[in-house]
Amino acid sequence: MNKSEYLDTVVGQMRCSKAREFVRQELEEHILDQQEAYIREGMPEDTAMEKAVLDMGDPVETGISMDRLHRPKMSWETLLLVGIVSLFSIALQWVLAENGSGSSALSDSALQQHIVYIVLGYVLMLLTYRLDYSVLAEYGIWVAAAILILLAVDCTFGLSVNGSTMYISIGFFHLSAGFLSWLYIPVFGAVLYHYRGQGFECFWKILFWAMIPFGLIFKGTYLSRAILVYISLGLLMAAAIWKDWFHVPRKRGLLLAGSAFLLIPAGIAAVMVAIGNLPVGYYLTKLKNFFSPSATGAYHEAYSYTMGMARQILKSCRLIGSGNGSVSVTDLAGYNGEYILVSLASAFGLLSVVLVVLLLTFLAVKTFQIALHQKNQLGMILGLGCGIVLLLQILTSLSVDFGLTVAFNTAFPFLSSDGGNLICSYLLLGLVLSIYRYEDILLKRLPDEVKVLE
Secondary structure, three states: OOHHHHHHHHHHOOOOHHHHHHHHHHHHHHHHHHHHHHHHOOOOHHHHHHHHHHHOOOHHHHHHHHHHHOOOOOOHHHHHHHHHHHHHHHHHHHHHHHHHHOOOHHHOHHHHHHHHHHHHHHHHHHHHHHOOHHHHHHHHHHHHHHHHHHHHHHHHHOEEEOOEEEEEEEOOEEEEHHHHHHHHHHHHHHHHHHOOOOHHHHHHHHHHHHHHHHHHHHHOOOHHHHHHHHHHHHHHHHHHHHOOOOOOOHHHHHHHHHHHHHHHHHHHHHHHHHOOOOOHHHHHHHHHHHOOOOOOHHHHHHHHHHHHHHHHHHHOOOOOOOOOOOOOHHHOOOOOOOOHHHHHHHHHOHHHHHHHHHHHHHHHHHHHHHHHOOOOHHHHHHHHHHHHHHHHHHHHHHHHHOOOOOOOOOOOOOOOOOHHHHHHHHHHHHHHHHHHHOOOOOOOOOHHHHHHHO
16 A cells, blocks of 8 residues: 555545644655655665555545544533523613513513523524634735724724714624624734734834724723723734744834834824824723722712712622622612622522633633644634633623722623623633634644744
């Protein structure tokens, strides 16, 4: 049996077509290495090839073992955890709907919409899991550009509430700036992947892809989210430099990238202040009040009032069971959105908040673990982006709900009644599951990675 016949027989036993190319390449390299070793021992080339093929063992048994090893995987514990959290999310919104309306929860339109988004999100998660995430190696730049265009439309023409541009409506679906900005973070990983091997020269191109979303979100007066997104993009840039994607010295690369990420936005802001195009007083007030329990101005006084009500509700909460305070949680603005953790504590007790936060934190940690165990670089950077988003959403929700910072637009993953953010959470988990699914199938380096290294 010659080499081609042997390899055909081996890959013929494998059910996953994507793994066949990878296994065939690996086995062929092993056979050629072994043939070369026999030739060095003085064996004729044809005899050396025949001997190398025989050393590989029975092709059917080898193919069956390769089939067991290289097949799509499913992180069932992650899927189960998301399912449990989804059902609990519906149960929580059901309780809140009954308390708020005083009638049957089924007639509550907000609950009905929440259930639709949960089901739709779960389906989209499963569909994303089935997709091959490596297509972002080729189309990542175009996906990032599409998100930025939608974000520009949202932040320019979207519905404005209290001075902030909130969303644009497409049918019953609200395309929010939050949904787009969080989704952009992992896609930025594909942008970084696109510029591998280009040295220091590509840093300015990458900075362009980071500055555009920062400027758009900032324009929509989401100062806090603009900063969080920008920091997240900087962290992904640092990870790419650390992994030697751009073939630059680590310390010099991190220093240059860090300086550019910090100084250029500051320079642009200074120019805008100089020409009078930046309401510096407004933003300074927002920064001053961000970590303050009290606020000034009508807008901030409204936030301060909401925060005070949230603290009053939390004080009346029990460790287990519903609270019995004088303030109803449904009177709290954002009780089923930004302040969902306060509502959770009021409905089921403070211990339920601890358990839910621990579950979602475990999910974020699991996402980081999946990312860091990837064989190819694209899966690693996309997974890191998803983990950063989940962790940021958890931390920002905790900071707002428990009064550590002034209230700003945020959403707790899978629980808050915000259609865009619900869909975003499920899409991110679907991407993570897709990365895990192809962990043992895709090449250690995708074909274009090999070209860069050459």
